Amino acid sequence: MSGKTITFKREIPIRHEVDVCVTGGGAAGVAAATAAARAGAKVFLAEATGCFGGLGTAGLVPAFCGVGNGMRVMGGPFCNEILKAMDIPSGAYDREFSYIDAEKLKRVYDEIITDCGCIFALEVRLAAVECENGIIKSAIFTECGDESLFAVNAKVFIDATGNGDLAAWAGADFAVGNARGIVMPSTLCTAWANIDWDKFDKSQLFSQLLQAIDDGIFSLNDWHHSGMFPVGKGIAGGNFGHIYNLRADKTASRTAGWLDIRKRTAEFQTFYNRYVPGFQRAELVATAALMGVRECRRITGDYILTVDDFKNKARFDDEIGQFAYGVDIHPLDDTKAEFERFQREFYGNLRYKAGECYGVPYRVLIPAKLKNCLTAGRCVSTDQPMEASIRVMPGCYLTGYAAGTAAALAKDGDVRKIQAAEIRNIMEENG
Ligand SMILES: Cc1cc2nc3c(=O)[nH]c(=O)nc-3n(C[C@H](O)[C@H](O)[C@H](O)COP(=O)(O)OP(=O)(O)OC[C@H]3O[C@@H](n4cnc5c(N)ncnc54)[C@H](O)[C@@H]3O)c2cc1C
Incomplete structure (x- = not known):
């Protein structure tokens, strides 16, 4: 760091004015954009790489896990839809792993995103956020095209960047790693x-x-x-x-x-x-072209889902769905003791029996300091162990679809006016 600074000032075009702007086109972002567009919103979806799917495609993560809880499919309507589109036989839904043909998954997402009618762009990256008094006004994107920088204005912004870039840059509080700041590898x-x-x-x-x-x-x-x-x-x-x-x-x-x-x-x-x-x-x-980041910022929401909620199989009035994948918190260092801790927890007490689950409250999608922003995917509001459960792709489909649905319902941008029951009804209608 030189310690010196410059002031960077530019007039840039507002390329889109939409109801919902989704940043990040991974599992969560695709689910969010699709849900919002299907619910009638005008949507813009921005993805930094050349394909949708994030870690499941560009990141070459080879399997869906946490798909079922031994009794039924978890992950909500979008998870069902993706498994069907991927021709994964329904008998496989209860198993721990369903393998991914990444090229096929890219085409499935292309088709869904095209069909839902949202506006989208690949190879554009969020560069900055304009936010006043907790209300995001514009997201600023970079592109390799002519204009280099452009803005998108929206009533609601969804952070599906995985790492929580949008919400953090807008001023939301967040946590990273455990009490010592150590993240999963x-x-x-x-x-x-x-x-x-x-x-x-x-x-x-x-x-x-x-x-x-x-x-x-x-x-x-x-x-x-x-x-x-x-x-x-x-x-x-x-x-x-x-x-x-x-x-x-x-x-x-x-x-x-x-x-x-x-x-x-x-x-x-x-x-x-x-x-x-x-x-x-x-x-x-x-x-892979995308680094396999399991954990980065967890944006602090109106509620923080904790490992006690997992242990208690907590249920909430405002839940937008349920989930059941175990607390898969990988060893945090290369010692044998950490490996043994992982085995004890993931294969022992932090794993459910068939049919068990916990509820996911709408409040974990709402960054506490922001008014017109929702999070989806691995950056939602949890403690570290719960991120290790809900981060798997079916969990991202669940929070993504719920966030997109809520954003479309929030006509004046105030995401706290939306009742979880309204979101659940639409998700149920969507299968
Ligand atoms: C090594 C590894 C193994 C895993 N194994 C499994 C498994 O077996 N089964 C399973 O279900 N899950 C697994 N997971 C977890 C799961 O793959 C991810 O947690 C999940 O895909 C996250 O989805 P997401 O949409 O939240 O984020 P991501 O998949 O990270 O997607 C975020 C998207 O946003 C884009 N983006 C980021 N920043 C910006 C920006 N500034 N502007 C524009 N776009 C941006 C990225 O390019 C990316 O496409 C694994 C994860 C890892 C890392």
């Missing part, structure tokens, strides 16, 4: 080819990993290894390799994380080729 997901799935025995993977750790294959011992998922014939999606305490709201931390994990991904290739039957000829095809 990030993972750069990967695509692999030349796999012989018939020879692979998942039950042996952990002992193979321990052997490789003993043999000194890795520069960092990473005990928690989610593994490879069959996302196609002979191909796999890799979800492994933790980057501990990557702070997605800090550029230096992000930059170092990319370099570190690319180097360590090569070590994982050595591991799979040498130690894992079925993967002797496996080749790394690609690392």
Whole structure:
């Protein structure tokens, strides 16, 4: 930091004046924009990458999880719709994982977004927010096109950036990580080819990993290894390799994380080729274009959903749905003790039995300091353990669809005037 500053002043065009502006086109943003447009609002959706879907597409996250609670599909109407569009058989809905063909998912989102009639743009990034007295007036976007910067005015703004950029830049309070500011690790997901799935025995993977750790294959011992998922014939999606305490709201931390994990991904290739039957000829095809950030800012809302709510299976008058995925809080560092803590909690007391669930109150979508803003997806108002439950894609569909519905109902922009029952009714009508 030089400590010096400049004043940056420009006249820029207001490209769109809409009812609802959604920033971020991941699972939550697509759900929000679709719900708002279907409810009759004029909507603008902005996405920074070249595709919709965020971590589930550009981020190469290879599976939906938390789809069902053993009795029924969780994740609300949009989750149902996506599973059907992806041709995932209904019998699979209750299982922990349903695998993702990322290219197909991109096309599914393209079609839904086009059909719902919202205005949208890819490769545009939120750069700044104009906010007065808790009311957001304009979102400022950057583009590679002619104008470089443009503004969008809206009655309601939805933050679906995952990292909570919009709400934080508008002045909302937020928390990051645990009491010491330590966030869940990030993972750069990967695509692999030349796999012989018939020879692979998942039950042996952990002992193979321990052997490789003993043999000194890795520069960092990473005990928690989610593994490879069959996302196609002979191909796999890799979800492994933790980057501990990557702070997605800090550029230096992000930059170092990319370099570190690319180097360590090569070590994982050595591991799979040498130690894992079925993967002797496996080749790394690609690392994801989007860093796999599990956790960044959690925007402080009118209510903070906590791990006690999970334990109590809390229900709320203003709930917009229910969810059931366990508290999947990955080890926060590379010690064996942290790995054992994760195993104890995720496979033990912070996981539900079939049919159990907790309620998700509308208030977790409303940033406490803002009047015309809602959050959706992994930046909603929770403590760290609850973010580790609701952040999975079905949870993002749920909060996204509810936020979009509420935003369309808030005709004068005041999101607190909307009753959760109105949101629930529309979500029920939508399946
Ligand atoms: C490694 C890893 C493994 C996971 N495994 C699973 C799993 O097995 N199953 C599961 O269901 N979930 C899993 N998750 C969780 C899940 O994938 C994410 O939490 C979820 O996809 C988040 O959705 P989102 O829409 O809130 O955010 P994101 O998917 O992060 O989408 C945010 C979108 O906003 C865009 N954006 C960000 N900033 C801006 C900006 N300033 N301007 C414009 N656009 C912006 C981004 O480009 C992105 O497309 C995993 C996550 C990670 C990281």
